[in-house]
Amino acid sequence: MMAHAPDIGLADYLQISQLYADYAQAVDSGNWDLWPEFFIEDCVYKLIPRENYERGFPLATLFFESKGMLKDRVYGIRETLFHDPYYQRHVVGAPLIHKAEPDRFEVEANYAVFRTKLSQESTVFNVGRYLDVIVRTPEGLKFSQRLCVYDSEMIPNSIIYPI
Known part of the structure; x- marks a missing residue:
């Protein structure tokens, strides 16, 4: 029986x-400058495998604990990380x-992310669910916490862009 919403x-x-x-768009x-603006200053963003999440293990593929850390990631995407570009x-x-x-x-939503490398077919890149805490701010709704819990233990050798 489903719990009452x-x-x-x-x-x-x-x-x-x-x-x-808006986040997906x-x-x-x-x-990339748009991404951190979806979060409050004192936020948590984690990309974590389902197995680790369900077992309560803290190890995450990506783990940021503030909007400042998200901005550092944006800088890394643009300036320091070497990767083949993709959509x-x-x-x-x-x-x-x-x-x-x-x-x-407290909100949950399933997601699928498709990746297209230049001159290649699109492929399923990452699939899972968002587990979010969303708060009301003077600027509108923002994420206080976003856990991206992905289903597969196998991921591409690098995840550069936000999920």
């Missing part, structure tokens, strides 16, 4: 859905609201 107003649900759509655009495209499922408070939401 918390009561949430249509306006809040639409704002959360818009946040997810931003990280797919290649304009990515996110497909994100409808958000499931697990907990709703006036200024804080």
